Every structure is written in C-alpha cells, then in structure tokens.
Amino acid sequence: xxxxxxxxxxxxxxxxxxxxxxxxxxxxxxxxxxxxxxxxxxxxxxxxxxxxxxxxxxxxxxxxxxxxxxxxxxxxxxxxxxxxxxxxxxxxxxxxxxxxxxxxxxxxxxxxxxxxxxxxxxxxxxxxxxxxxxxxxxxxxxxxxxxxxxxxxxxxxxxxxxxxxxxxxxxxxxxxxxxxxxxxxxxxxxxxxxxxxxxxxxxxxxxxxxxxxxxxxxxxxxxxxxxxxxxxxxxxxxxxxxxxxxxxxxxxxxxxxxxxxxxxxx
Amino acid sequence: xxxxxxxxxxxxxxxxxxxxxxxxxxxxxxxxxxxxxxxxxxxxxxxxxxxxxxxxxxxxxxxxxxxxxxxxxxxxxxxxxxxxxxxxxxxxxxxxxxxxxxxxxxxxxxxxxxxxxxxxxxxxxxxxxxxxxxxxxxxxxxxxxxxxxxxxxxxxxxxxxxxxxxxxxxxxxxxxxxxxxxxxxxxxxxxxxxxxxxxxxxxxxxxxxxxxxxxxxxxxxxxxxxxxxxxxxxxxxxxxxxxxxxxxxxxxxxxxxxxxxxxxxxxxxxxxxxxxxxxxxxxxxxx
Numbered sequence: 001x002x003x004x005x006x007x008x009x010x011x012x013x014x015x016x017x018x019x020x021x022x023x024x025x026x027x028x029x030x031x032x033x034x035x036x037x038x039x040x041x042x043x044x045x046x047x048x049x050x051x052x053x054x055x056x057x058x059x060x061x062x063x064x065x066x067x068x069x070x071x072x073x074x075x076x077x078x079x080x081x082x083x084x085x086x087x088x089x090x091x092x093x094x095x096x097x098x099x100x101x102x103x104x105x106x107x108x109x110x111x112x113x114x115x116x117x118x119x120x121x122x123x124x125x126x127x128x129x130x131x132x133x134x135x136x137x138x139x140x141x142x143x144x145x146x147x148x149x150x151x152x153x154x155x156x157x158x159x160x161x162x163x164x165x166x167x168x169x170x171x172x173x174x175x176x177x178x179x180x181x182x183x184x185x186x187x188x189x190x191x192x193x194x195x196x197x198x199x200x201x202x203x204x205x206x207x208x209x210x211x212x213x214x215x216x217x218x219x220x221x222x223x224x225x226x227x228x229x230x231x232x233x234x235x236x237x238x239x240x241x242x243x244x245x246x247x248x249x250x251x252x253x254x255x256x257x258x259x260x261x262x263x264x265x266x
Numbered sequence: 267x268x269x270x271x272x273x274x275x276x277x278x279x280x281x282x283x284x285x286x287x288x289x290x291x292x293x294x295x296x297x298x299x300x301x302x303x304x305x306x307x308x309x310x311x312x313x314x315x316x317x318x319x320x321x322x323x324x325x326x327x328x329x330x331x332x333x334x335x336x337x338x339x340x341x342x343x344x345x346x347x348x349x350x351x352x353x354x355x356x357x358x359x360x361x362x363x364x365x366x367x368x369x370x371x372x373x374x375x376x377x378x379x380x381x382x383x384x385x386x387x388x389x390x391x392x393x394x395x396x397x398x399x400x401x402x403x404x405x406x407x408x409x410x411x412x413x414x415x416x417x418x419x420x421x422x423x424x425x426x427x428x429x430x431x432x433x434x435x436x437x438x439x440x441x442x443x444x445x446x447x448x449x450x451x452x453x454x455x456x457x458x459x460x461x462x463x464x465x466x467x468x469x470x471x472x473x474x475x476x477x478x479x480x481x482x483x484x485x486x487x488x489x490x491x492x493x494x495x496x497x498x499x500x501x502x503x504x505x506x507x508x509x510x511x512x513x514x515x516x517x518x519x520x521x522x523x524x525x526x527x528x529x530x531x532x533x534x535x536x537x538x539x540x541x542x543x544x545x546x547x548x549x550x551x552x553x
Contacts, residue, residue: 063438089438100306100431101486110428114439119421146486166439 016041016170016201017062021071024054024061031057033225035071039203039218041169044196046212046232047205049222050245055205056092058222059172062203063089075170085115088163092175093155098148104158105143108133111165126165133164137191153184160191171195173204177211189215209236209249209260236260277511285405286397286464287507290521292405293461293473294499296412299419300457301478302491303450307430310475311361312349312451315368316458317470319345321375324392329378334392335407338462342455345371350451354444395466395518397507404463411460415453426450427488465518472522473499480529483536498528 018038025031031054039045047055060066062073064080076083088111111133112126134140137157142150150158156176163171177185189211192202196217203220206212212219212232219235221227223244228235241249241260250261277283304313323341327334345367352363391399400408419426428436429446437443454474461470481494506521513520534541 065434065437084438084440087438089435091432091434095434096432097306101482101488101491102427102431103487106427106487107431110424110431110435110439113424113428113436113441116424118425121424162435 014041015039015074015077016043017073017075017203018077019062019071019073022061022068022073023070024057024066024068026057030069031224032061032068035222035226037220037226037229039201039220041076041201042196042199043217044192044202044204044215045218045220046209046216047203047220047222048207048209048212048244049227050249053223053244055222056174059089059174059203059205062172063087085166086169087172088166088168088170089172090156090159090163090174090176093152093159093178096147096155096159098150098155100147102147103143104139104145104147104150105130105134107147107158108143108161108165111162111168114166129165129167130161133161136164136194137161138187151184152179153181153187156180156184156188157191160188160195164195169199170201170203173202175205175207177206177208185211212236213260274508277508282398282400283507283511285400285402286517287503289400289405289408289464290397290503290507291500292408292412293464294477294503295496296415296457296460297473298477298481298495298499299416299492300450300454301474301495302482302488303426303430304454304474305478305482305491306488307450309451309454310471311364312346313454313458313474314471315349315364316342316346316455317462317467319368319371320455320459320462321392321467322371322378323375325375325378325382329382335459335463338392338459339411339456341371342459343452346451346455347448350448391466392462393467394516395462395464395469397464397510397517397521400464408460408463411456415456415460418449418453422446422449465521469518469522472525476522476525476529477502480525480532483529483532483539498525502528 015038020036022032022035023030035058047058049055057066061068062075062080064084073080075087080087108130109122109126112122112129116122116126131140134143137160139154139157139161142154147155147158159176160171160173176188180188192204192215195202204212204216213236216232218230219232220229221235221240221244227244228240236251238251241251251259278287304310320338320342323337323339324334325337326341327337349360349363349367352358352367353360356363425436425441425446426449428439428441429443430450433443433447436446457474458470461473465473477498478491478495480498481491485491485494502525503521506524507517509515509524510517510520532540537543
C-alpha cells in the first residue's frame with residue numbers, strides 16, 4: 001500500500017495545472033472539447049496547434065477569465081481564484097497598446113498591484129521587486145523608457161519581468177516568440193531556462209514547433225481537444241501533426257534540426 | 267507697464283469674471299484628470315454623448331422644478347452606464363450603442379421641453395454654456411463634484427491605470443475590471459456635468475479631450491498627461507476669457523478655440539511626436 005502511494009502519478013500536488021473533461025467556448029460554439037491534460041511543476045510546456053485550435057481560450061479558462069461549460073481545471077491543486085497571485089499572464093504583443101504613456105518600470109510595477117490590493121500604494125518593497133525583475137530580464141537600464149521604444153524582444157522580456165515582479169510560480173504566455181529575430185528568441189529561451197531553474201512553471205502558447213522541440217520539456221498538441229501530450233519528440237510525429245493540423249504541417253529535417261513547416265508556404 | 271497691469275486686471279474687478287475664471291480652472295483640472303483616460307481609451311464620443319443625454323435630465327428637472335444639476339447628474343450617469351451595459355450585453359460596438367442611446371435621451375429632453383411654454387433661457391444656457399452666469403452655488407457644486415471625481419481617481423488610480431492599459435492582464439491579476447470600467451464611465455459622466463454649466467453641452471467634449479490630447483503629444487506618462495493637460499486647460503481658459511472680454515465674443519467658444527490652437531501648436535512642434543519632428547525621422551516602428 002505504501003509503495004503504491006509513493007508511486008502514484010504526480011497529478012494533484014505536483015501539477016501546476018491540471019484539467020479534466022473541460023468544455024468551453026463562446027456563444028454556442030465549442031472551442032475546447034473534453035480537454036484533459038496536466039502541466040508538471042517546474043516544467044516548460046509548449047501549447048501548440050493551428051489557428052483557432054483553442055490555445056488562447058484554454059489560457060483564459062486556466063486564468064479563470066472564461067468560465068468552462070463543463071469539467072474542471074485546477075492550478076496548484078486549487079481553484080485559480082484561490083491562487084491568483086501565483087499565476088501571471090502575458091498577452092500576445094499585438095494585443096498590447098504600445099503607445100500607452102507608461103514606462104517600462106510602470107508596467108512591471110503593475111505586477112505588484114494584484115498583491116497590493118485596493119487602496120494601497122506601492123512602497124519600497126514593491127520598487128525593489130520591480131528593480132530585481134528588471135535586472136533579471138536585463139532591462140534595468142531601460143526602466144524609464146516609454147514602452148513603445150522597446151524592441152520586440154525587449155517588450156516580451158518586459159512582460160515576463162511583470163510576471164516576475166508579481167512573484168508568480170506559473171506563467172502563461174501567449175505567443176511570446178512572434179516577430180522576434182533569432183537572437184531575441186534565444187535570449188527569451190535562455191530566460192525561460194533560467195526561470196525553470198528557479199522552479200517556475202511555464203505554459204507557452206506558440207506556433208513555433210522548432211523552439212518547442214529544441215528547448216521545451218513537453219508539448220501539448222491542441223485542436224479543440226488534446227491530440228497528444230508528452231515529450232516533444234513523442235508529440236511531433238507526422239501522424240499526430242496531421243491529425244492536429246489536417247496535413248498542413250510538414251516536418252522538415254535540415255542538418256539535424258527538425259522544422260515544422262506550414263504546407264501552403266512550403 | 268501700469269497700462270498692461272490695468273488691462274490684465276480690469277476684467278477681474280467684476281465678481282462674475284472672478285467666478286468664471288475659478289469655475290474654468292476647476293473644470294480644467296477635473297476634465298484633464300478624467301480626460302487622460304478618455305484620450306487613451308478613445309472615450310471622447312461617450313463624453314459627448316453623456317453631455318447631450320444629460321439634457322433629458324436637465325429638461326425633466328426644469329419641468330418638475332427640481333435642481334437642474336441633479337437632473338443632469340442622474341441622466342448623465344444613467345446614460346454612461348446604459349451605454350456600457352448595452353454594448354457588453356447586446357454585443358453591439360461601442361459607438362453604435364452610444365449613437366442609439368444619446369440621440370434617444372437628447373430627443374427625450376427636447377420632447378419634454380417642447381411641452382413647456384415658460385421662457386427657457388436658463389435651460390438653453392446649458393446647451394451653449396454661460397461661463398459669465400456661474401453663480402456662487404454653481405461654483406460650490408462644481409468644486410464639490412470635481413473634488414469627488416479627482417479624489418476617486420486618485421484612490422483607484424492604480425486599478426484604473428492597469429485596466430486602461432490592458433484589461434485582460436488586469437483581470438488576470440484579480441483587478442475587478444468591469445467595476446473599474448463602469449466606474450470610469452460614471453466619473454466621466456460626473457465630469458461632463460461639471461463642465462456643462464460652464465462651457466455648455468456642445469463644448470464639453472472639447473474640455474475633456476483637447477487639453478489631455480495636447481499633453482499626450484508632449485509627455486509620456488499618465489500623471490504628467492493629467493498635470494500638463496490641466497495646465498493647458500487653465501492657460502486656454504485665462505487667454506480665452508480675455509479674448510471674450512475684450513473682443514466681446516462668446517466666452518465658452520473662445521476658451522475652446524484657444525485650447526484647439528494650443529493643440530495645433532503641439533501637433534506641429536512637439537519634440538518627438540510633432541509633425542516637424544516626425545517628418546525628419548524614420549517612423550519609430552522601423553527603427
């Protein structure tokens with residue numbers, strides 16, 4: 001009996017996110033059908049799937065911003081509302097208003113607002129947390145810049161810094177790699193690596209299968225339902241990708257790297 | 267020198283001119299603090315709608331013999347909340363629901379008034395404004411409502427800022443986003459009503475938008491937009507009042523025209539976002 005308990009798969013306590021029988025959508029059309037998965041604590045997991053496969057919807061359900069029709073989702077074994085301060089979200093860069101008159105430090109400070117609660121103003125401790133987060137992502141020198149003056153890679157690192165200032169243990173990132181050049185991508189992936197080393201859990205919605213294959217611990221292949229989950233090399237087989245992408249995604253091995261290529265472009 | 271001094275001080279020997287300037291200074295500050303959010307979130311049309319719709323409340327209060335201000339406040343706040351509610355629930359675009367509701371409310375005001383045969387000069391001062399007719403009671407009311415608006419924005423500043431910047435991120439952080447959005451609209455309605463008596467329904471939106479928009483071309487943080495916007499409003503008010511006094515033209519419109527001129531200057535000469543600066547630059551996105 002005792003041995004069995006030790007061998008019990010790490011679902012409830014060791015899962016940063018776990019979902020079962022999850023249905024969700026808008027109006028009457030389902031965007032997620034009977035979704036079941038779990039994200040282990042301390043892992044970097046890529047959430048991949050074609051456009052309209054429900055990636056953003058799934059992130060919203062995990063965040064508690066969209067109520068599921070059926071099923072349950074838990075974050076660190078609890079309802080997200082009980083652990084909201086431990087969860088941070090970074091939206092797609094194209095949905096952020098980069099002309100908004102705030103500085104880099106202002107946005108990172110917003111990560112502190114949830115913990116501060118109403119009526120309290122940021123104090124010395126909060127400013128220290130902001131400073132630490134900016135240093136960790138390498139933006140300390142740019143703290144006074146208006147956010148529109150940042151490059152794409154710097155913008156993403158600023159959004160990650162906001163999550164760090166919040167002291168979040170789980171980061172949900174929506175398409176952080178879009179529009180970044182190779183060196184900016186590598187900087188961001190190095191940062192992910194560093195965060196995993198600190199025990200953080202990252203769930204990253206992305207179109208970039210190559211990044212997931214090379215740098216992430218696991219992949220969740222989504223097309224309204226979970227097509228496959230597991231280590232990237234187990235998930236990114238031509239057969240499973242065909243199932244998710246309807247044979248529009250081809251695997252192209254080039255010089256030892258494997259690239260996921262959209263068929264219509266290739 | 268003495269001539270200049272007497273030229274400058276002459277208008278203010280009249281108590282009504284002193285009250286006019288004080289009212290304009292308060293309206294400038296209040297409009298600019300809420301105006302920063304209006305400009306950033308593209309709520310200008312709502313400010314205009316609320317000002318027009320409050321006419322229904324003004325008319326109803328006038329007919330019932332109640333306080334015109336209370337009528338305007340009630341109608342203005344109800345309109346703002348109705349607009350937000352309709353666009354959230356009926357999935358109509360914001361400007362469509364604004365269009366429907368404010369025209370409806372304004373028409374209701376006209377219908378109520380058309381039943382009334384009394385001499386309604388007092389009522390029409392709300393449409394075109396009567397800076398020089400601001401009484402002591404009006405001034406007190408403007409100050410109190412203005413203080414409430416600025417005070418609430420100061421108290422909930424970080425929540426309002428976060429919600430305006432990115433509502434989804436704010437909601438994910440546990441900020442009550444819907445409450446903040448409704449609250450901002452209610453405060454916008456109060457500010458519009460404050461400006462109503464001073465510049466009139468037609469020009470309220472100019473006080474809400476022009477100074478804050480001018481400031482947003484020049485500075486790059488929200489509190490500075492508020493501060494500089496208030497300054498722009500105050501300068502426009504002062505200069506506009508002199509023009510109105512010496513050139514004997516409508517005061518509300520003079521103030522608004524000066525503000526518009528200041529905006530035009532900023533648009534051309536702003537160091538980074540002005541036309542002169544951007545003509546010689548590569549667009550920021552391509553750097």
